Amino acid sequence: xxxxxxxxxxxxxxxxxxxxxxxxxxxxxxxxxxxxxxxxxxxxxxxxxxxxxxxxxxxxxxxxxxxxxxxxxxxxxxxxxxxxxxxxxxxxxxxxxxxxxxxxxxxxxxxxxxxxxxxxxxxxxxxxxxxxxxxxxxxxxxxxxxxxxxxxxxxxxxxxxxxxxxxxxxxxxxxxxxxxxxxxxxxxxxxxxxxxxxxxxxxxxxxxxxxxxxxxxxxxxxxxxxxxxxxxxxxxxxxxxxxxxxxxxxxxxxxxxxxxxxxxxxxxxxxxxxxxxxxxxxxxxxxxxxxxxxxxxxxxxxxxxxxxxxxxxxxxxxxxxxxxxxxxxxxxxxxxxxxxxxxxxxxxxxxxxxxxxxxxxxxxxxxxxxxxxxxxxxxxxxxxxxxxxxxxx
Numbered sequence: 427x428x429x430x431x432x433x434x435x436x437x438x439x440x441x442x443x444x445x446x447x448x449x450x451x452x453x454x455x456x457x458x459x460x461x462x463x464x465x466x467x468x469x470x471x472x473x474x475x476x477x478x479x480x481x482x483x484x485x486x487x488x489x490x491x492x493x494x495x496x497x498x499x500x501x502x503x504x505x506x507x508x509x510x511x512x513x514x515x516x517x518x519x520x521x522x523x524x525x526x527x528x529x530x531x532x533x534x535x536x537x538x539x540x541x542x543x544x545x546x547x548x549x550x551x552x553x554x555x556x557x558x559x560x561x562x563x564x565x566x567x568x569x570x571x572x573x574x575x576x577x578x579x580x581x582x583x584x585x586x587x588x589x590x591x592x593x594x595x596x597x598x599x600x601x602x603x604x605x606x607x608x609x610x611x612x613x614x615x616x617x618x619x620x621x622x623x624x625x626x627x628x629x630x631x632x633x634x635x636x637x638x639x640x641x642x643x644x645x646x647x648x649x650x651x652x653x654x655x656x657x658x659x660x661x662x663x664x665x666x667x668x669x670x671x672x673x674x675x676x677x678x679x680x681x682x683x684x685x686x687x688x689x690x691x692x693x694x695x696x697x698x699x700x701x702x703x704x705x706x707x708x709x710x711x712x713x714x715x716x717x718x719x720x721x722x723x724x725x726x727x728x729x730x731x732x733x734x735x736x737x738x739x740x741x742x743x744x745x746x747x748x749x750x751x752x753x754x755x756x757x758x759x760x761x762x763x764x765x766x767x768x769x770x771x772x773x774x775x776x777x778x779x780x781x782x783x784x785x786x787x788x789x790x791x792x793x794x795x796x797x798x799x800x801x802x803x804x805x806x807x808x809x810x811x812x813x814x815x816x817x818x819x
Contacts, residue, residue: 427601428456433506433540435531436476438466439513440581441547441590446471448512448593449479455597460485460502462531464518488530503538510600511535513547513590516558522570523561543571543600550586573599602650602668609817611652614692616685617645617670618699618730620660622678626722627710634700635781638662640746641698643809645670648696651813656692658684660699678702678727685730694742694816697731698770735765742819744812747771757791767819768792770812778802790815 432452436445445461452459461476462485473484485502511518511531518532522544527533535542544565546553553575562572573596576589591599619641623631642664645657649669657670658681666672675681678701685695704724714720731745745766747757750773757771769791774780779787779802786808790798800811 427452427597427604430457430604431505431507432457432459432600433502433509433534433538434459434461434476434480435509435511435514435518435535436461436463436467436471437511437513437515437518437531438464438470439515439547439590440470441513442467442470444590444593445512446475446479448510448596449476451593451597452510453479453481455601460505462486462502462534464529464531485530488533500537503534503540506538506540508541508543508600508604509535509538510543510545510596512543512545512593512596514544516546516548516552516555516561519544519546519558519561519565523564541569541571541603543573543596543603545573545590545596546575546588547590548575548588549580550584550588553586553588571599571603598665598668602646605647605650606652607650608652610648610813613653613694614656615648615653615694615696615816616656616658616688616692617641617648617696618658618681618685618701619645620662621700622660622681622702623676624678624702624705624727625709626706627712627714629713632702632704632706632722633660634702636660636662636700637782638664639782639784640786640805640809641696642667643805644696644698644812647806647809647813648816651817653693656688658688658699678705678730682728682730682733685734689734689737689741692741694744694819695734696744696812696816697734698746700748701730702727729764731766732764738765742767742816744768744770744816748774750775754789754791754797757789758795761791761793766793768815770808 436442449459459480460482461480476484521532527536576591577587578589579585580588620638621634621636623633625631645655646667649655655670658673705727707723707725743766749756753771753773757769761769770788772779772788778785786805787802788800
C-alpha cells in the first residue's frame with residue numbers, strides 16, 4: 427500500500443460508517459487516499475469526517491466548485507492506482523454493470539483504468555436477488571474484484587449474508603491483489619514459520635526465539651506470486667496472511683509430520699521456521715512443582731531440512747540459517763550438508779536483523795559457494811527477493 431493512490435467510493439448504505447475506519451487503515455498502511463461520496467451517502471456520514479481522515483477534499487457533486495483546473499472526475503480517475511467501493515449498494519453495482527454514469531462516483535468508475543475493488547453490503551434478500559448476482563457476474567467478467575460480504579445480523583434486523591467485511595480484511599484483500607504477479611503460477615510452495623514449542627509439562631515448554639514475521643512475509647509473497655501456498659506455522663502472534671492455506675502445528679515432530687505429508691506434491695519448500703533442535707525426553711503428565719533445582723534430559727529432534735534434502739526429487743529447497751558468528755562459513759557448509767538449492771543466512775546478533783524487528787539483512791548462498799548479499803531492507807522486501815530467487819531457480 428505504501429505510496430499507492432487509492433480512491434474510496436462511499437455509497438448510501440448503513441455500513442458507510444465503516445468506510446471511515448477503512449480510509450484510516452489505508453492511510454496508516456502508507457496509501458494516499460481520496461474519497462468520493464454519492465449524495466445519499468452524505469446522509470449517513472458527513473464529508474467533513476472523510477476529509478479530516480483522508481486530508482483531501484471529498485468529491486460529491488459533479489457540478490460543485492472544482493478544487494483545481496482538471497476536470498475533476500477525470501483527474502481522480504487518472505490519479506488512482508485503485509478504486510475501492512465500500513460499501514457498494516445494489517444501486518451502484520447496477521450502474522457499474524450497465525455503464526450508467528449519472529453522478530461523480532459512477533462517472534469516475536467508467537473513466538478509470540485502475541483496478542476496481544467492490545465490497546457489496548446490503549439486505550441479504552437484495553444480495554441474493556438474481557439481478558444483483560447477474561450484475562456482479564458481469565463485473566467479474568470485466569476484471570472487477572468482488573469481495574464476498576460477511577454473514578450475521580444486519581442493520582435491518584435480518585440474519586443473513588450482506589454485512590460489509592471488517593475494514594482490516596478489506597485492506598488485506600486489496601493489498602494482496604495489488605501486489606500480485608504470475609511468476610509462480612501453477613506451482614505449489616510450502617513455507618514453514620515460527621518457533622516450535624517442545625513441552626516439558628502441561629504448562630511449560632522450551633522453544634527457539636522467533637516472531638514468525640519472515641516466514642509469514644514469505645508466505646504472503648508466494649501467494650501473491652500465484653503459487654498455491656501452504657503455511658505450516660508454529661505458534662505466533664501474527665495474523666494469517668491473505669490467500670494461503672494455513673496449517674498450525676506446535677512441536678518439531680508435528681511440523682515434520684505435516685511437511686512430510688505434503689512434500690511429495692509440492693514444487694518448493696522454504697524452511698523459515700526456527701525448529702527446536704531438542705525436545706524433552708519425557709514430558710510430565712502433570713505440572714511439575716517448583717523445586718530448588720531441576721535437570722531436564724533432552725533428546726535430539728529430527729533435522730527436518732536435512733531429511734527433505736536427502737529425499738529431494740523435483741522440489742526446490744530453500745533453508746534459513748540464523749547465526750551469531752561465522753555466518754557465511756557455516757552457511758556454505760549447511761548448503762552442502764543439507765542438499766539445498768539456496769540458503770538465506772543472517773546474523774541475528776545485529777539490531778537490524780534480529781528477532782521481533784521488521785527489517786532484515788541477509789545473504790543468499792547457493793551451491794558452489796555463490797553468494798548474493800542484500801542490504802538492510804524490510805522483511806516484506808526480503809521476502810519478495812526470496813520469491814524472485816525461487817522463481818529464477
